[in-house]
Amino acid sequence: xxxxxxxxxxxxxxxxxxxxxxxxxxxxxxxxxxxxxxxxxxxxxxxxxxxxxxxxxxxxxxxxxxxxxxxxxxxxxxxxxxxxxxxxxxxxxxxxxxxxxxxxxxxxxxxxxxxxxxx
Amino acid sequence: xxxxxxxxxxxxxxxxxxxxxxxxxxxxxxxxxxxxxxxxxxxxxxxxxxxxxxxxxxxxxxxxxxxxxxxxxxxxxxxxxxxxxxxxxxxxxxxxxxxxxxxxxxxxxxxxxxxxxxxxxxxxxx
Numbered sequence: 001x002x003x004x005x006x007x008x009x010x011x012x013x014x015x016x017x018x019x020x021x022x023x024x025x026x027x028x029x030x031x032x033x034x035x036x037x038x039x040x041x042x043x044x045x046x047x048x049x050x051x052x053x054x055x056x057x058x059x060x061x062x063x064x065x066x067x068x069x070x071x072x073x074x075x076x077x078x079x080x081x082x083x084x085x086x087x088x089x090x091x092x093x094x095x096x097x098x099x100x101x102x103x104x105x106x107x108x109x110x111x112x113x114x115x116x117x118x119x
Numbered sequence: 120x121x122x123x124x125x126x127x128x129x130x131x132x133x134x135x136x137x138x139x140x141x142x143x144x145x146x147x148x149x150x151x152x153x154x155x156x157x158x159x160x161x162x163x164x165x166x167x168x169x170x171x172x173x174x175x176x177x178x179x180x181x182x183x184x185x186x187x188x189x190x191x192x193x194x195x196x197x198x199x200x201x202x203x204x205x206x207x208x209x210x211x212x213x214x215x216x217x218x219x220x221x222x223x224x225x226x227x228x229x230x231x232x233x234x235x236x237x238x239x240x241x242x243x244x245x
Binding site: 018019063070074092098105109113 | 148151155159176
């Protein structure tokens, strides 16, 4: 892939992920404000639903990609020493990947706990 | 373009007067970087809140401390600004509001609306 095509891909990725992040966030905040969970059981039941799990996992993936493109742009603009830029990019990638997997794991465990409570 | 004087270069931050669009742009960046730093903490709190009743209570207790309320207010501003500035960007991309005056107006709207959301959040706490 040429450099120009890579730039276009990042540009498009930033916009498509932005649309999903915005839609999900507006929905999630509205639902949290309108029907706040009364306690742990309701919170677990909400997060343990299959649809919530899928939508949130997609959100996590979109957020990781969006943050990656954005932070990479910032690093390219302000950090000129190549070794430092690459090191910071590696740290950023690890943080995003780690956080994403962590949330996905929490969602899977929540789904299992919710299923046990429901059974 | 031929100019008589070289472009002014203000290295003194207090002398720089950014137009509204410039404020929107740099704030989009600053809010994005701040949001990035909250990701690992959000992941941790999310996991803890789902672990058991004790974890859920712990997270709620923490969220009600003055320090985390301040962080939350900053988060509300960041999310609102980043989302609104991003939507403005998408509209500009498809050619809506590109003219100088509408672009200036929409930038002002984004800047003030984001502060408004943060103020609403703080008012809701009081």
